[in-house]
Amino acid sequence: AQKITQTQPGMFVQEKEAVTLDCTYDTSDQSYGLFWYKQPSSGEMIFLIYQGSYDEQNATEGRYSLNFQKARKSANLVISASQLGDSAMYFCAMREGQGGSYIPTFGRGTSLIVHP
Amino acid sequence: AAGVIQSPRHLIKEKRETATLKCYPIPRHDTVYWYQQGPGQDPQFLISFYEKMQSDKGSIPDRFSAQQFSDYHSELNMSSLELGDSALYFCASSDALHRHEQYFGPGTRLTVT
Numbered sequence: 317a318q319k320i321t322q323t324q325p326g327m328f329v330q331e332k333e334a335v336t337l338d339c340t341y342d343t344s345d346q347s348y349g350l351f352w353y354k355q356p357s358s359g360e361m362i363f364l365i366y367q368g369s370y371d372e373q374n375a376t377e378g379r380y381s382l383n384f385q386k387a388r389k390s391a392n393l394v395i396s397a398s399q400l401g402d403s404a405m406y407f408c409a410m411r412e413g414q415g416g417s418y419i420p421t422f423g424r425g426t427s428l429i430v431h432p
Numbered sequence: 433a434a435g436v437i438q439s440p441r442h443l444i445k446e447k448r449e450t451a452t453l454k455c456y457p458i459p460r461h462d463t464v465y466w467y468q469q470g471p472g473q474d475p476q477f478l479i480s481f482y483e484k485m486q487s488d489k490g491s492i493p494d495r496f497s498a499q500q501f502s503d504y505h506s507e508l509n510m511s512s513l514e515l516g517d518s519a520l521y522f523c524a525s526s527d528a529l530h531r532h533e534q535y536f537g538p539g540t541r542l543t544v545t
Contacts, residue, residue, distance in 0.1 A: 349532045351532070353536070358538075359520055359538065359539050359541070360536060360537070360538045360539060361475065361522055361524075361536035361539075362536070363533060363534065363535055363536070366532050366533060368532070407474060407475070411532060419465070419477045419480065419488050419490065420477075420534070421477075422474035422475050422476075423474060424473075424474050425474055
């Protein structure tokens with residue numbers, strides 16, 4: 317079974333608008349971490365935001381926020397005030413377990429295109 | 433701020449040749465991770481090292497090997513290259529206090545012809 321599901325292969329948004337990228341996850345662990353990475357066309361992977369399963373508040377980093385709904389097992393990324401430079405692939409990832417391995421499993425990604 | 437450095441950035445090899453990819457982690461980062469990302473695919477974890485010892489192993493083929501050196505840089509050695517090895521190879525690093533924050537390098541794009 318897929319551990320990370322990103323159901324939106326592609327998304328379009330107008331510049332300056334907000335956009336939500338969906339991510340659902342599957343785990344039986346109580347302790348886990350959720351990540352979002354951005355991959356522009358140049359190829360590098362850029363760490364955006366992290367949410368721990370025990371974190372009570374949603375993580376925020378500048379224009380990025382993670383809408384963490386534990387009961388629904390969802391960890392959607394919200395980008396406020398989209399910019400043209402936000403056009404990229406976005407990967408949701410999860411690290412399971414407490415301690416030990418910190419190896420994330422990635423979803424298939426969502427391609428975001430920001431229109432002027 | 434210093435980032436993860438990978439070299440070379442691009443590499444073209446023929447089938448059955450060998451390749452060595454290098455990774456220089458962010459200063460004071462003690463853990464290095466290697467990932468392979470095929471065209472249109474998500475990154476797949478290969479192997480990781482903590483304090484020069486292998487810490488986790490993923491879907492790394494037996495034809496590949498890796499190590500971390502005393503200065504914490506790491507090398508991924510790939511032998512008997514196959515066409516399917518063509519991919520973007522990422523190195524990431526993290527430190528002991530922030531294991532969940534893996535910072536990726538720019539990647540090495542390997543093309544096997």
